[in-house]
Amino acid sequence: MSNEQSSRRCVVWFGQPTDEECGCLAQAGWHTRVGDPGLKGGVGMRRDDIVVAMADLRNADTEAVKAMGRLMDAHPWLPWLALVLKSTAADTPEVERILRASNEFFTAPVDLKRLLETLMKIGSGCSSAVERDAVPGIVGAFSPVMRETLASLRKFAPVELPVLITGETGSGKEIAARALHGLSPRCNRPFAAINCGALPVNLVQSELFGHERGAFTGANARRVGHFEAAAGGTVFLDEIGDLPFDAQTSLLRLLQEGTLVRVGSTQPVKLDVRILAATHVDIEQAVAEGRFREDLYYRLNVLRLHMPPLRQREGDVELLAQHFLDAFRLRNRSRARAFSSSARDAIRGFAWPGNVRELLNRVQRAAVVAEGSLISPSDLDLQHVLQTSIPPSSLDLTRVSAEREAVLSCLHESHFNISECARRLSVSRVTVYRLCKKHHLVLENLRHKSTRLPGRKLMNGAHDREPGFNQESGFVKSCG
Numbered sequence: 001m002s003n004e005q006s007s008r009r010c011v012v013w014f015g016q017p018t019d020e021e022c023g024c025l026a027q028a029g030w031h032t033r034v035g036d037p038g039l040k041g042g043v044g045m046r047r048d049d050i051v052v053a054m055a056d057l058r059n060a061d062t063e064a065v066k067a068m069g070r071l072m073d074a075h076p077w078l079p080w081l082a083l084v085l086k087s088t089a090a091d092t093p094e095v096e097r098i099l100r101a102s103n104e105f106f107t108a109p110v111d112l113k114r115l116l117e118t119l120m121k122i123g124s125g126c127s128s129a130v131e132r133d134a135v136p137g138i139v140g141a142f143s144p145v146m147r148e149t150l151a152s153l154r155k156f157a158p159v160e161l162p163v164l165i166t167g168e169t170g171s172g173k174e175i176a177a178r179a180l181h182g183l184s185p186r187c188n189r190p191f192a193a194i195n196c197g198a199l200p201v202n203l204v205q206s207e208l209f210g211h212e213r214g215a216f217t218g219a220n221a222r223r224v225g226h227f228e229a230a231a232g233g234t235v236f237l238d239e240i241g242d243l244p245f246d247a248q249t250s251l252l253r254l255l256q257e258g259t260l261v262r263v264g265s266t267q268p269v270k271l272d273v274r275i276l277a278a279t280h281v282d283i284e285q286a287v288a289e290g291r292f293r294e295d296l297y298y299r300l301n302v303l304r305l306h307m308p309p310l311r312q313r314e315g316d317v318e319l320l321a322q323h324f325l326d327a328f329r330l331r332n333r334s335r336a337r338a339f340s341s342s343a344r345d346a347i348r349g350f351a352w353p354g355n356v357r358e359l360l361n362r363v364q365r366a367a368v369v370a371e372g373s374l375i376s377p378s379d380l381d382l383q384h385v386l387q388t389s390i391p392p393s394s395l396d397l398t399r400v401s402a403e404r405e406a407v408l409s410c411l412h413e414s415h416f417n418i419s420e421c422a423r424r425l426s427v428s429r430v431t432v433y434r435l436c437k438k439h440h441l442v443l444e445n446l447r448h449k450s451t452r453l454p455g456r457k458l459m460n461g462a463h464d465r466e467p468g469f470n471q472e473s474g475f476v477k478s479c480g
């Protein structure tokens with residue numbers, strides 16, 4: 001038990017590992033924890049563990065295979081390996097799904113050398129993802145797009161320069177600004193978040209830069225503005241595009257000279273604040289239309305951080321949903337503990353126009369209305385996502401066709417290497433397989449065709465090891 005608790009690299013083996021397999025993993029520094037896919041307890045993962053899950057189907061009956069599939073669905077962010085017998089019926093939908101969702105698969109007897117190489121590869125990827133890119137306060141950094149964003153955030157945080165944060169509404173621009181402040185040397189100084197669009201138009205200057213006594217009717221005493229109140233710290237200006245022109249000029253002076261002038265005064269006041277700004281509108285267009293000062297734009301846009309929309313953060317969305325549910329349960333009574341598998345499908349399938357804020361709101365509402373321990377699609381008000389009977393509009397058809405084209409051309413450009421294709425599209429390998437299935441792209445056939453076309457290279461070496469999936473005959477190539 002103590003060994004188990006101190007282990008940082010762990011293979012949770014759902015099935016029956018042999019003594020030889022356990023011994024070999026132990027020698028390479030991997031602890032083996034035997035799991036039961038039928039149990040509800042999950043995979044027993046600690047926050048800082050590097051965990052790889054093994055779906056061992058060697059002795060699995062139909063029920064165990066189904067339970068394994070459910071478990072994989074519930075933990076899509078975990079790296080999964082699969083282990084099958086050569087005789088395992090790969091054409092059953094359950095097995096097929098498990099093989100497709102796995103990062104790698106093996107046939108018995110396990111090639112232990114390749115298993116260790118795979119674990120090493122995954123292990124180094126995990127540590128870089130979880131440890132290097134983790135940012136306090138920001139949940140969900142498994143998707144490639146978020147990993148990139150958070151890597152930039154960590155680089156920008158300690159630099160004494162403004163950061164312009166872009167992204168759709170609710171995508172987490174303010175939470176990113178807080179993280180930039182929290183990871184900067186100013187973290188013990190004040191952080192002020194100001195929504196420029198919510199300031200009363202005639203009081204913007206005074207709210208931001210302060211005023212002297214008698215500066216205007218009702219100004220009975222000197223008052224410092226938001227900037228001075230945050231001296232030494234960070235000011236986050238949300239909706240910077242809404243800042244009136246005269247306030248833009250004052251902000252430019254603060255950025256260029258490090259001074260401000262209170263309303264009703266002529267005396268410049270020296271001030272040290274770091275400025276972060278955010279916008280969900282096209283600020284370049286505002287500059288082009290003369291609504292935003294170009295010189296101010298260049299001052300603010302030194303470092304740029306883009307918060308990706310939630311629909312692009314594959315794997316993170318379920319993690320965020322569970323996080324919001326757990327956080328809600330800490331403060332409120334709710335029967336709901338988790339999401340049903342159809343609710344998870346709906347969460348994955350929804351486009352989240354309101355991004356993380358919308359997810360938070362829907363999860364909280366669902367936690368209140370759910371009758372049982374599992375949240376359903378209708379608790380989330382997402383039942384429509386699963387209804388496929390609605391005939392697609394021509395816009396939908398255009399989208400689907402564009403998606404198919406994009407995947408197909410990327411597959412060709414990547415020489416049908418799924419990992420490379422996934423990297424280029426910024427999605428997981430599983431998604432590439434899912435997209436191939438959705439668009440009836442039969443990899444084997446495409447690969448075969450491409451080898452007959454002049455100018456296309458033959459697959460070889462590691463690429464040959466990509467598991468191929470054939471729509472008609474199921475799993476067609478073994479790499480064990």
Ligand SMILES: Nc1ncnc2c1ncn2[C@@H]1O[C@H](COP(=O)(O)OP(=O)(O)OP(=O)(O)O)[C@@H](O)[C@H]1O
Binds near residue numbers: 140170238280356
């Ligand atoms: N990665 C995340 N982890 C945890 N909570 C998050 C994350 N991203 C956003 N949130 C939460 O979602 C809500 C919306 O986030 P935030 O206010 O930062 O978005 P925004 O992009 O600034 O929105 P707006 O464009 O409307 O100003 C907040 O409650 C925030 O705490």
